[in-house]
Structure formats: C-alpha cells, structure tokens
C-alpha cells in the first residue's frame with residue numbers, strides 16, 4: 001500500500017448548529033467529507049444538535065441518522081471543545097462510571113479525541129458569524145476559514161455594507177431598525193419607525209425591501225409596496241431577528257454570485273446567475289427544496305443542486321469582470337479566509353452593480369462554481385487548500401510572541 | 412451499413428474535446444451513468460468516452476453469451492472505428508475485467524490502464540460472503556415488494572448500485588454472461604501487462620475486497636496503488652468523484668504525451 005492510516009491528520013468537520021440553516025449545513029458537511037482527500041486526512045464528523053450539544057461518531061456520515069433525530073443521538077459520543085489552549089482535542093463528556101462503588105468508581109479518566117484541524121461547515125448563526133470562531137481562538141486550535149472579526153462583519157449585513165461603501169464598493173442605500181424600538185407602544189412606535197425609514201435618503205419611495213439583519217437563505221425577507229406593507233414586512237423580519245435592514249427594492253434586477261478563495265492572493269471563480277422558479281426573489285424553497293439538477297440525483301444537494309446558469313455567455317463580460325474584482329476586494333478588505341461567496345444585484349434599469357452580501361461559509365462551499373472555473377478546481381483540492389492555508393495562518397500567528405506577565409501588579 | 416452479428420451498437424457519451432482520449436467502462440448492472448460525474452471532471456482536460464457496455468444502459472445485449480474477452484474485442488473495435496491511436500482505459504469492477512483483457516490482448520492501443528475496485532480475481536466464498544449473498548437475495552425480494560406496493564424506486568436507486576453485482580437472479584438474459592464473468596480469473600492476463608497501470612481502491616469494499624487490489628498490484632508490474640479509506644465499492648459516487656478524479660489526474664499527468 002502506498003498510504004497508511006497512521007499518518008493521516010484528523011479533520012474535525014463541524015456542522016448542524018443552532019441556526020435556521022441547520023439542515024443545509026448537514027448537506028454541506030456530508031458532501032465535503034465525500035470529496036475530502038481521505039488518503040491524507042481522516043474526517044471526524046462533529047454534529048452540533050439544535051440544542052447546541054456536540055456529538056461525534058462515524059454514524060453521522062450516513063444520511064439516515066438524521067431521519068431519527070433526536071433519538072439517534074443516544075448512540076453517539078457527546079463531546080465539547082474546552083477553551084483551554086494546548087489540548088488540540090475534543091473532550092468526551094457524559095462518561096459515567098459503571099462500577100459505582102470501586103475505588104475509582106467516583107472518577108473516570110477523561111477521554112479526549114485529538115484533532116489536527118477544525119473545519120466548520122456551519123451556515124448562519126453561531127457557526128458562520130464569529131461565535132464558534134471565538135471558541136477556536138480561545139482553545140488556540142487550527143481552524144479553516146474566516147476569523148472572528150471577518151465572520152462577524154460579513155454576517156452583519158448593515159455593518160458590512162457600510163464598511164465596503166467606505167471603500168468605494170457600490171451598495172444600495174439602507175437603514176437598520178431595531179425590534180427594541182417597538183418594545184413599548186407597538187402601534188405608535190411602528191409608525192415612527194416607518195417615518196424614520198421613509199425620511200432616509202434614497203428610501204423615500206416604495207417599493208422597499210426588508211430583511212433580517214443577520215439571517216441568510218432568504219428567510220424573513222419581503223417587499224413592501226406601501227405603508228401597510230412596510231409595517232407587515234418589518235414585523236415579519238422581527239420574527240427572525242432583532243434587527244432589520246430596509247433598502248430600495250430593485251424590481252427589475254438580476255443577481256450575480258461569485259466565489260472567492262484565499263490562496264497566496266485571493267482568487268475569484270466564474271460568476272453564476274441563480275435562477276428563481278417564480279421569477280422573483282429566491283426563496284428558501286428555491287435554494288434548497290427543489291430537486292437536484294442532476295437526473296436521478298439525490299433529492300436535495302443543497303446549494304450545489306440549485307438551478308443556475310454558470311458563467312452565462314450572454315452576460316456582459318464587463319459586468320462579470322466588475323463582479324469578480326469587487327468580490328476579491330470585498331473578501332480582502334473584510335479579511336476573509338477559506339472560501340466565501342459574494343452576492344451582487346444588478347439594477348437592470350441603470351445597468352448598475354451593487355454588492356448585496358457576503359457569505360463567509362457558503363452553501364456547498366460554492367464548489368460548483370470552482371469546478372466550472374478556468375482552470376477547473378476539484379472540490380478535493382479546494383478542501384486541501386483550505387486546510388493547508390489554515391495551518392499556515394496558525395503557524396504565522398504562533399510566531400508572534402505574546403508576553404504575558406505580572407509585573408504591573410507588583411510595581 | 413451491415414452490422415456483424417457480434418458487433419452490437421455501442422451507446423456512448425463523449426465529454427470534452429481536448430487532451431488524450433480515455434474510455435470509461437462501468438461495472439456489472441450499471442451503465443455509463445454511474446461514471447458520468449467522474450467523466451465530467453476528467454472531461455475538463457481529457458477527451459472522455461463513457462461507454463454503455465453491451466447489455467447495459469442503452470447498448471443492446473450481444474446475441475450470444477459473451478465472455479469478457481469478447482467484450483474486450485468489441486471495445487477494441489470501438490477504438491478502431493473512432494480512429495483512436497492510443498487510449499487510456501478506465502474500468503470499474505466488471506469494466507476492470509474488460510480493461511485487463513483488452514490491455515493484455517492489444518497493448519499497443521493502450522497508453523495506460525486505470526482500475527477502480529476491479530473484478531477479475533477469483534476467490535472462494537467465505538462463510539460471511541455466502542451469508543451476504545443470501546441476505547442480498549432476500550433483501551432484493553423484499554425491496555421489490557415494497558416498491559410494488561408503494562410505487563417507490565428503492566430497488567433501482569438504492570439496491571441496484573450496492574448489491575446488483577451479487578444478484579444473479581436479476582441478471583435476466585445476461586445471466587450466463589454474469590456466470591462466465593464471475594467464474595473467470597484474469598490473473599494470467601494481468602501478469603502480462605506492461606502498460607502503465609494505476610489501481611484505485613475503495614477500502615471498505617464487500618464485493619471486490621481490498622485484498623484483490625493488493626493482488627492486482629502485485630500481479631501488474633510497475634503498477635501504482637492507492638487505497639481510499641472510508642470508501643466502498645463505488646468510491647466515485649456523489650462528490651467522491653472529485654477525490655477519484657484527483658488521483659486519476661495525478662497519474663495521467665505522469666504519462667508521456669501529457
């Protein structure tokens with residue numbers, strides 16, 4: 001044999017999580033593990049249940065396990081990542097002594113599972129927004145993708161837009177409103193909020209578009225055609241998030257997505273135009289529930305199964321280039337790592353491109369864009385690159401000396 | 412055009428126009444569809460010919476009960492019909508047997524051979540295997556019944572890709588060919604092969620176990636062998652196609668003319 005098991009590095013693939021995109025994350029992770037170079041790496045699936053508890057075990061590689069949730073959890077090991085630097089492992093918890101009364105009955109040796117690299121495959125809250133990245137930092141482990149600040153900035157749509165706007169990347173005018181303003185005197189405060197929105201430069205005319213400030217996957221978004229519609233749209237968005245963004249609605253629009261990966265310098269994939277079944281906004285159903293484009297393919301293949309036109313030949317090459325170059329700049333300005341997908345909207349009336357959002361952990365890791373890029377990048381190679389880049393970053397960070405002392409206390 | 416009795420029409424699908432031609436041959440009970448995802452990835456840089464072997468997919472069955480040597484001859488004719496000077500051959504399972512037969516009989520038209528969890532080496536049924544054969548027969552019956560009752564397609568979509576090569580009952584008119592194939596042993600032909608050979612093997616294979624891969628590696632001089640941990644008899648299914656493509660392309664890169 002040319003390859004042996006003992007040399008393989010363990011890659012903890014984390015997925016699921018306390019997020020509305022829990023299920024999509026499972027698809028992303030299972031696809032990713034399927035494509036991973038298992039000659040070099042040993043994937044260790046780590047499933048974060050909707051409760052927030054972490055589990056691991058090879059059973060998690062089978063789709064069927066997720067049919068019987070939460071019952072199937074009982075067969076799995078519950079693990080945690082302790083914030084203690086230097087452990088480089090997951091700690092198994094919930095171990096109970098079997099004997100009970102023996103000398104060692106009250107205490108059981110801790111079981112740990114060594115991990116070389118943590119590879120988050122979460123989408124949305126707690127996994128894509130800097131939270132779990134914060135835990136990785138505390139534990140001082142190697143992890144793939146964007147760090148705390150770049151994840152958090154990416155996922156806060158409003159902050160992200162304002163930041164990129166300050167670097168001359170075109171964005172739609174917008175305002176952020178908070179649910180807290182409605183806590184007292186709901187009716188009158190909603191009217192005040194509406195007035196404040198309509199007074200904002202660029203937001204004076206309907207239709208407007210309202211979306212939760214941090215969610216993804218088109219959950220809680222709606223279009224407002226008049227004052228009553230705006231009230232309804234705000235209340236809908238507040239069902240899913242404590243803050244909402246309002247911006248002008250582009251009625252005659254086209255969406256363009258581009259993926260960017262970090263290599264020695266950032267590289268951009270080909271562009272895609274996602275296709276909606278209704279001709280309107282892409283819905284959650286469009287993104288994840290429609291049957292895969294492949295004949296006889298699996299019922300759902302996540303973002304990879306979405307109907308889309310990749311690198312459309314009839315799209316103005318100037319627009320393509322613009323999207324790719326803005327995407328690279330946004331990725332670098334925000335300080336992203338690993339792979340991200342940057343979504344743009346084109347106002348077809350004006351021919352103007354707007355940055356809409358950046359996903360620092362995109363569905364299916366956007367591999368379907370890379371395999372169609374020139375030259376084609378295999379998913380396996382993307383994963384390897386992401387792991388190697390993560391190891392390089394960790395090394396670089398470790399070389400920065402940190403001097404922690406107690407001198408000031410005792411001066 | 413008169414098609415000779417022993418020359419059934421081959422249904423094929425071509426992907427990609429640049430690079431060296433490579434022929435992809437599927438396993439028993441499969442069709443070119445099983446290798447399509449892999450073919451699409453290889454097609455980015457190579458001229459891929461996906462082949463429905465006679466009796467599978469959209470290729471009509473041969474008039475007589477062929478052995479794998481006859482299958483190999485049909486593929487040889489295909490190479491000639493298409494004016495291909497030299498090809499890379501990729502065979503999975505049953506397609507691997509055909510590749511070995513073809514390479515051994517006509518080494519001059521083969522630039523290299525790639526075997527994925529190939530069949531061709533005989534072995535005795537151990538108790539466990541006998542049991543599995545029995546189990547799979549029973550399971551197939553049950554599943555077919557469920558499909559009939561509920562209109563589901565579990566048999567076609569789940570059972571066939573996993574168990575078909577074990578299921579003698581379902582070989583239908585090809586049953587005699589299957590019996591020929593599984594009782595054949597290609598050891599002698601494998602030993603003759605001098606062409607560059609790459610052997611890729613899903614480790615957790617119940618049908619063609621890892622031990623067969625190791626034996627092929629020993630039989631074919633100068634062959635390269637890569638084991639894919641965690642993968643089964645179909646390492647190229649789903650996004651596993653990317654992993655297989657990575658190792659296949661690594662191998663192809665080392666060949667003259669790349």
Ligand SMILES: Nc1ncnc2c1ncn2[C@@H]1O[C@H](COP(=O)(O)OP(=O)(O)O)[C@@H](O)[C@H]1O
Nearest residue numbers: 209215216217218219221247248249250281282
């Ligand atoms: N200003 C807008 N005008 C019109 N449609 C919009 C606007 N903003 C977003 N959309 C539509 O709503 C969908 C979801 O919005 P997006 O900002 O991408 O949020 P998510 O992160 O939920 O995908 C987009 O795919 C787009 O079709």
